[in-house]
Amino acid sequence: MTMTVDQQVHDKSAALSKAFGKRLGVSGATLSDWLGRAGRAVPKSVRREARALIEAEAMLAHPKLRRQVDPKKLDRAYRVSSSWLGGVDRGERRTDRVLGLIAVNVVNLGLLAAGITAFAMWRGLI
Numbered sequence: 646m647t648m649t650v651d652q653q654v655h656d657k658s659a660a661l662s663k664a665f666g667k668r669l670g671v672s673g674a675t676l677s678d679w680l681g682r683a684g685r686a687v688p689k690s691v692r693r694e695a696r697a698l699i700e701a702e703a704m705l706a707h708p709k710l711r712r713q714v715d716p717k718k719l720d721r722a723y724r725v726s727s728s729w730l731g732g733v734d735r736g737e738r739r740t741d742r743v744l745g746l747i748a749v750n751v752v753n754l755g756l757l758a759a760g761i762t763a764f765a766m767w768r769g770l771i
Contacts, residue, residue, distance in 0.1 A: 650716055654701050657723045661695065661730075668733045676702075686738075691729045694722035 662676045669686060673679035677699045680692060701719055704710040765771045
């Protein structure tokens, strides 16, 4: 039974790593590499579940800790992570990022124009 759990954990970790790389455009050889590079682009709950898979992989390397790995918890972690991935659209994320950047620049330019106008009025130039 432990062999199947080992294989399941490694398969799920590899599948998530590959899927996250495709969906988010983040490179990495392992799930922990991916998680470190993705950072705050991933919700906290999904990061927590992905860390559970990473910890399970580490625990499987030790004979005494191997017994503490809970397959049901790992299934839940995989389901939560993969279901979040289903809703991720790389193009939409890019568009949102660009629109956010444009909005910040428009607000900054508006504040700059207001400041210049206020200065000109104060100095009596307008």
